[in-house]
Amino acid sequence: MNTIATAAAFSLPISLCRSSILNTKKGVRGGFRVFAIFGEEGGPLEKKSLWGTIFDVEDPRSKIPRSKGKFLDVNQALELARYDIQYCDWRARQDVLTIMLLHEKVVEVLNPLAREYKSIGTLRKELAELQEELAQAHQQVHISEARVATALDKLAYMEALVNDRLLQDRSTTETDQTSPPPSTSTQSLDTVKGRLPWKSLNVSGPVQPYTSYLKNFWYPVAFSTDLKDDTMIPIDCFEEPWVVFRGKDGKPGCVQNTCAHRACPLHLGSVNEGRIQCPYHGWEYSTDGKCEKMPSTRLLNVKIKSLPCFEQEGMIWVWPGSDPPAATLPSLEPPSGFVVHAEIVMELSVEHGLLLDNLLDLAHAPFTHTSTFAKGWSVPSLVKFLTPASGLQGYWDPYPIDMEFRPPCMVLSTIGISKPGKLEGKNTRQCATHLHQLHVCLPSSRQKTRLLYRMSLDFAPMLKHIPFMHYLWRHFAEQVLNEDLRLVVGQQERMINGANVWNSPVSYDKLGVRYRLWRDAVERGAKQLPFSKST
Numbered sequence: 001m002n003t004i005a006t007a008a009a010f011s012l013p014i015s016l017c018r019s020s021i022l023n024t025k026k027g028v029r030g031g032f033r034v035f036a037i038f039g040e041e042g043g044p045l046e047k048k049s050l051w052g053t054i055f056d057v058e059d060p061r062s063k064i065p066r067s068k069g070k071f072l073d074v075n076q077a078l079e080l081a082r083y084d085i086q087y088c089d090w091r092a093r094q095d096v097l098t099i100m101l102l103h104e105k106v107v108e109v110l111n112p113l114a115r116e117y118k119s120i121g122t123l124r125k126e127l128a129e130l131q132e133e134l135a136q137a138h139q140q141v142h143i144s145e146a147r148v149a150t151a152l153d154k155l156a157y158m159e160a161l162v163n164d165r166l167l168q169d170r171s172t173t174e175t176d177q178t179s180p181p182p183s184t185s186t187q188s189l190d191t192v193k194g195r196l197p198w199k200s201l202n203v204s205g206p207v208q209p210y211t212s213y214l215k216n217f218w219y220p221v222a223f224s225t226d227l228k229d230d231t232m233i234p235i236d237c238f239e240e241p242w243v244v245f246r247g248k249d250g251k252p253g254c255v256q257n258t259c260a261h262r263a264c265p266l267h268l269g270s271v272n273e274g275r276i277q278c279p280y281h282g283w284e285y286s287t288d289g290k291c292e293k294m295p296s297t298r299l300l301n302v303k304i305k306s307l308p309c310f311e312q313e314g315m316i317w318v319w320p321g322s323d324p325p326a327a328t329l330p331s332l333e334p335p336s337g338f339v340v341h342a343e344i345v346m347e348l349s350v351e352h353g354l355l356l357d358n359l360l361d362l363a364h365a366p367f368t369h370t371s372t373f374a375k376g377w378s379v380p381s382l383v384k385f386l387t388p389a390s391g392l393q394g395y396w397d398p399y400p401i402d403m404e405f406r407p408p409c410m411v412l413s414t415i416g417i418s419k420p421g422k423l424e425g426k427n428t429r430q431c432a433t434h435l436h437q438l439h440v441c442l443p444s445s446r447q448k449t450r451l452l453y454r455m456s457l458d459f460a461p462m463l464k465h466i467p468f469m470h471y472l473w474r475h476f477a478e479q480v481l482n483e484d485l486r487l488v489v490g491q492q493e494r495m496i497n498g499a500n501v502w503n504s505p506v507s508y509d510k511l512g513v514r515y516r517l518w519r520d521a522v523e524r525g526a527k528q529l530p531f532s533k534s535t
Contacts, residue, residue: 059090092141099137106130201502201516204495207351207446210238211523216321217408218329220440220452223343224314227252232276234267236444237320242307243267244316245287248274253287254318256305260291314340330406334436334456335414341464342455342473346481350488352409352443353519354501355451358484359411359439360403360515362396363508368487372480383508392514392531400428405515408522411439433459447492453477
C-alpha cells in the first residue's frame with residue numbers, strides 16, 4: 001500500500017501527454033503486473049495494466065517551447081517553470097516504477113518454484129545485486145523529491161512575479177513625488193514597474209517622523225470593556241499623549257493628556273460626572289476638550305486639543321489626522337459563530353511596522369515558536385501565501401490559516417485547529433474547530449507600539465465562564481509574543497544602525513511585502529493606493 005500511495009502522489013495532471021511505448025514485465029504467479037519503459041526501442045504493448053494510467057506519461061522535454069533571444073518575458077518564464085514541474089513529475093514516476101520492478105524481482109527470486117532450480121549461493125548473489133539496485137533507486141527518489149521541491153519553489157516565485165507585474169500594470173502612474181522616509185521603501189510602484197517590487201524594498205536606518213498621510217485613518221485604541229464610566233485610559237498615538245474617558249452621555253472622548261494650566265498629565269487625576277479632572281489644581285475638561293471648571297479662580301475660555309472619537313463593535317476608535325474623518329469604520333468583529341474569549345492590551349518597545357512584518361509572516365513559526373503553539377510542527381519543504389493579485393488577504397499553504405492585513409494597522413487571522421497546539425486539514429474549511437485572532441498595532445511612537453489582541457473561538461464556550469481564565473490566556477499570549485519580541489527588538493537595533501530588514505524577501509514574504517508597498521504609497525501621499533479593492 002505504501003508503494004501505491006507513493007505512486008499516486010506523483011499522479012499530477014499533465015495536459016500535453018500521449019501514450020508512451022511500453023513493454024510488459026513478466027510478473028509472478030498470483031501477483032500483480034506492471035509496465036516499465038525500456039527506452040526508445042521497447043517492444044509493442046502486450047497487456048493492459050492498472051498502473052498504466054500512472055506511468056503512461058511521455059517525457060515532456062520535447063514539448064518545452066524554444067525561445068528566440070537571450071531573455072524571457074514574465075509569461076514565458078512562468079511557462080518554463082510549469083514545464084519544469086512536468087519534467088519532475090515524469091522523472092519521479094520513472095523512479096517509483098523502477099523501485100516497483102525491483103521489488104517484483106525480489107519476489108521472483110524468492111519464489112519457491114524458482115528456488116528449486118537455483119543454489120543458495122546464486123540466490124544470495126542475486127539478492128545482493130538487487131539490494132544494491134534498490135539502494136540506488138531509493139537515492140534517486142530522494143533526488144527527485146529535492147527537484148520537485150525546488151521546481152515548486154521556482155513556480156511559486158514566478159507566479160508571484162506575474163501577479164505583481166499585473167498589479168503594477170493596473171496601478172496609476174500619477175503620484176505625488178514627495179520624498180519617502182528612509183524607514184520605508186525608497187521607490188514607488190511606478191519606479192519599479194517591470195521589476196519585482198520586493199527587489200526595491202529598503203527598510204533601514206532610524207524611523208523617520210510619521211507623515212500626516214498615515215494619520216488620516218481611524219485607529220482602534222482600546223477595548224470598550226476596559227473603559228468604565230469612572231475610568232480613563234492614557235495612550236500615546238503618533239508620539240502625542242492622549243487620554244480616553246466617557247462623558248456624561250456615556251460616549252467616549254479623547255483629549256490631549258496635558259492640562260492647559262501647568263502641563264500636568266491628566267490621567268493622574270479622576271473622572272467626575274463625565275469630566276476629567278486634573279490632579280494638580282482641579283481643572284476639569286469635557287470630552288471635546290473644553291475646560292468647564294476652574295476651582296479657586298475665574299473661569300477662563302480654555303480648551304485643549306481633542307480627537308474625533310467613536311465606539312463600534314466593542315472598540316474605541318480615534319482619528320488622529322488633520323483631514324475630515326471617514327464616514328465609515330472598518331469592521332473588526334469575529335466571524336459569525338465565534339465567541340470572544342480574551343481581550344489583551346500590551347505596550348511593546350518596537351516600531352509598529354516591524355511588529356506588523358512579524359504578524360504577517362507564518363513561515364517563521366516552526367523555528368521561533370518551538371516552546372508554544374508551534375511545538376512539534378514539522379518544517380514544510382515549501383511554504384506559500386496564496387492571494388489575489390490585488391489583495392491584502394489570502395491563505396497559507398500548507399497551514400490551515402487564513403490571514404488579512406486590514407489598513408491601517410490590523411491583522412486578522414482564522415486558524416483551523418483540532419486541539420490546542422495542533423493543526424489539521426489542508427485549509428480552514430476542512431477543519432472542525434477554529435481560533436480567530438485580531439491584532440491591532442497602534443503606532444505609539446517610532447519605537448513603541450500599543451498592541452490590542454482579541455481571541456475568539458467557535459467551540460468550547462464554557463471556557464469563557466471559568467474563573468481566572470483570562471489570566472491563563474494572557475500568560476499564553478505573552479509567552480508567544482516574547483518568542484517574537486527578542487527577534488524583532490534585535491531587528492530594530494540593527495535597522496537603526498543601517499541594516500535593511502527587507503534585504504532578501506522570498507515568495508512566502510508576499511503579504512509583508514505588500515504591506516510595505518501599501519505603507520510606502522500612503523506616506524508618499526499617493527492618490528491611488530495599491531492592493532485596494534478599487535484597484
